[in-house]
Amino acid sequence: MDIWQHLVYGFWVAISPANLLSCFLGAFLGTLIGVLPGLGPAAAIALLLPVTFTMPVTSSLIMLSGIYYGAMYGGSTTSILLNIPGESASVVTCFDGYQMARQGRAGPALGIAAFGSFIAGTFGILVITFIAPLIVSVALRFGPPEFVGLMFLGLTMVAFLSGESLLKGMMMTLVGLMLATVGLDTTYGTQRFTFGIVTLMGGIEIIPLVMGLFGISEVLVNIEQVVKQEIFKTEIKGLLPTGKDWRDSAGPIARGSIIGFFLGVLPGVGAIIPTFISYVMEKKLSKYPERFGTGVIEGVAGPETTNNAASMGGFVPLLTLGIPANVVLALFLGALMIHGVQAGPLLMKEHPDLFWGVIASLYIGNVILLILNLPLIGIWVKLLSVPYTVLFPLIIAFCIIGAYSVNGNSGDIIVLAVFGGLGYLMRKVKFDGSPFILGFILGPMIEQALRQSLRISNGSFSIFVSRPISLAFLIFALILLLSSPVIAWMKNRYARLGQE
Amino acid sequence: MIFAAFFCLEGSKLPLGTPRQPGPALLPLGYGGLLFFLAAIFVLRSGLKREETGDSARSPWRGLKWKRVPYVLAGVLGYAFCLEFLGYLISTTFLMIVLFLVKGLRRTFLVLSGGLAITIITYILFKGLLKVRLPSGFLGI
Numbered sequence: 019m020d021i022w023q024h025l026v027y028g029f030w031v032a033i034s035p036a037n038l039l040s041c042f043l044g045a046f047l048g049t050l051i052g053v054l055p056g057l058g059p060a061a062a063i064a065l066l067l068p069v070t071f072t073m074p075v076t077s078s079l080i081m082l083s084g085i086y087y088g089a090m091y092g093g094s095t096t097s098i099l100l101n102i103p104g105e106s107a108s109v110v111t112c113f114d115g116y117q118m119a120r121q122g123r124a125g126p127a128l129g130i131a132a133f134g135s136f137i138a139g140t141f142g143i144l145v146i147t148f149i150a151p152l153i154v155s156v157a158l159r160f161g162p163p164e165f166v167g168l169m170f171l172g173l174t175m176v177a178f179l180s181g182e183s184l185l186k187g188m189m190m191t192l193v194g195l196m197l198a199t200v201g202l203d204t205t206y207g208t209q210r211f212t213f214g215i216v217t218l219m220g221g222i223e224i225i226p227l228v229m230g231l232f233g234i235s236e237v238l239v240n241i242e243q244v245v246k247q248e249i250f251k252t253e254i255k256g257l258l259p260t261g262k263d264w265r266d267s268a269g270p271i272a273r274g275s276i277i278g279f280f281l282g283v284l285p286g287v288g289a290i291i292p293t294f295i296s297y298v299m300e301k302k303l304s305k306y307p308e309r310f311g312t313g314v315i316e317g318v319a320g321p322e323t324t325n326n327a328a329s330m331g332g333f334v335p336l337l338t339l340g341i342p343a344n345v346v347l348a349l350f351l352g353a354l355m356i357h358g359v360q361a362g363p364l365l366m367k368e369h370p371d372l373f374w375g376v377i378a379s380l381y382i383g384n385v386i387l388l389i390l391n392l393p394l395i396g397i398w399v400k401l402l403s404v405p406y407t408v409l410f411p412l413i414i415a416f417c418i419i420g421a422y423s424v425n426g427n428s429g430d431i432i433v434l435a436v437f438g439g440l441g442y443l444m445r446k447v448k449f450d451g452s453p454f455i456l457g458f459i460l461g462p463m464i465e466q467a468l469r470q471s472l473r474i475s476n477g478s479f480s481i482f483v484s485r486p487i488s489l490a491f492l493i494f495a496l497i498l499l500l501s502s503p504v505i506a507w508m509k510n511r512y513a514r515l516g517q518e
Numbered sequence: 519m520i521f522a523a524f525f526c527l528e529g530s531k532l533p534l535g536t537p538r539q540p541g542p543a544l545l546p547l548g549y550g551g552l553l554f555f556l557a558a559i560f561v562l563r564s565g566l567k568r569e570e571t572g573d574s575a576r577s578p579w580r581g582l583k584w585k586r587v588p589y590v591l592a593g594v595l596g597y598a599f600c601l602e603f604l605g606y607l608i609s610t611t612f613l614m615i616v617l618f619l620v621k622g623l624r625r626t627f628l629v630l631s632g633g634l635a636i637t638i639i640t641y642i643l644f645k646g647l648l649k650v651r652l653p654s655g656f657l658g659i
Contacts, residue, residue, distance in 0.1 A: 477537030
């Protein structure tokens with residue numbers, strides 16, 4: 019079957035009533051969550067993960083995908099109207115989006131954000147459709163040593179790019195890897211670090227862990243705030259951008275689609291870095307860079323396009339190699355594992371309905387989002403007036419039910435509270451949760467691939483450097499690790515020279 | 519560092535295995551050792567930085583109502599211990615009331631009705647619609 023036949027099959031899967039409903043619900047809930055400040059896509063997926071347990075795996079993944087790109091879409095609304103990013107990738111949209119709203123141009127800002135996101139999403143999906151089978155054909159030649167190298171590189175990139183220091187990122191990765199070893203050793207049947215606690219015998223449950231780390235900790239950070247947020251009162255009219263708006267935005271949308279997608283493919287880059295790159299690039303390319311930050315449409319079109327393209331790019335390593343590019347996609351991997359599906363090169367062959375169904379649903383979801391986003395903006399704005407005093411007990415109730423429903427075990431609520439507290443402290447001391455969660459999810463896979471590799475090589479670690487692909491991954495990871503102190507040293511040196 | 523040392527200590531009680539047949543202790547010990555080393559560098563670097571700059575970092579809790587956080591966590595932990603005995607409806611209503619009070623809501627009617635409303639809405643949504651199993655408690659509801 020060629021790509022087109024696969025895609026037709028994917029559409030056939032995606033337009034089944036159950037999957038279409040999942041896609042719609044995902045896009046709707048994602049937009050809703052993206053609109054609400056203080057609840058990012060990671061927390062949203064963590065909250066809704068238990069809801070997808072009872073669904074078939076394809077519907078579940080389609081819904082989670084909808085939540086992810088829906089949140090990316092919805093985040094722009096609060097950035098433009100409140101000057102608060104609905105999720106972190108919409109930070110840059112605040113710079114010019116809010117200024118446009120103050121000048122009475124909230125409509126075109128919201129409109130171009132929606133159209134730009136739609137174009138970027140569609141571009142991303144087209145590239146995924148053609149690129150994914152090529153990567154899978156290469157990845158099918160990978161053995162356990164290559165996967166160890168690849169996962170090591172993925173973890174290194176996430177540690178390198180997340181947070182403020184490589185050291186903190188590496189420490190978080192290791193803590194995640196260590197906690198992944200808790201529970202039963204599947205090869206030997208030995209209990210590790212369980213201390214006789216029944217809840218820990220099957221390992222730490224991923225659902226309460228991520229809900230605590232991302233959901234509860236986000237609530238805890240928000241409830242200690244004393245600032246009251248007011249909605250900027252403006253009439254939203256003329257959502258369709260004018261001809262001039264389109265002419266000004268065409269370049270930023272085209273560049274944002276390409277930059278966002280290809281940077282989004284790289285593990286650890288996420289959607290935030292590409293949006294900043296897009297903004298800086300548009301400012302540099304502009305004939306009037308001094309007007310950036312005062313409400314120019316290019317400052318909204320570029321970053322908003324980029325963050326959606328990046329979220330699409332992240333699906334490439336997940337669907338083809340089983341390597342999540344960011345924390346949200348790590349939760350997708352967790353969802354697949356809960357359903358007993360192994361992500362990786364064999365996914366396309368063993369579960370074509372899932373692989374192509376999800377890809378086709380991305381097309382459908384993008385259209386749904388465009389239809390949803392423009393007419394419903396008035397409703398989203400009204401939602402912003404729901405006080406946090408009402409919202410936060412509701413979020414905690416969702417987290418508690420989610421954690422409990424995994425095994426019907428109240429011990430999982432204790433796990434939720436413990437990781438909620440840990441996540442809160444991590445936010446306070448600026449330790450990023452992404453490397454932690456990636457280490458936790460990839461930990462069992464690394465252990466299994468490492469054991470298989472050592473069995474193949476009769477216990478020789480040289481297998482990782484004697485195979486060219488594995489060696490290439492390890493060299494690249496080593497370059498990243500070594501470059502960090504060099505970059506820090508150069509920064510210090512230039513800062514000192516500047517002072518002198 | 520303490521966490522890494524504890525992990526290594528506990529890991530050392532497990533069989534290490536051989537390179538050909540790695541035992542359950544191999545990776546935990548490797549991770550623990552590496553974390554201990556990195557944590558030591560982190561502590562050293564932080565100490566040196568503080569000495570160089572001579573000032574202490576601004577507290578991340580300054581100007582915030584941080585005391586709400588331990589109350590919320592204690593509420594959730596207490597909830598975990600009472601849930602099976604009291605059942606979902608009673609324990610969740612209590613927790614919601616505690617959360618409203620922690621957030622500073624003082625009007626009794628609002629606190630009680632809000633707590634009940636959230637409990638009933640989530641009960642209908644999860645137990646009624648999504649068929650999630652929730653504990654009935656001693657009252658059997």
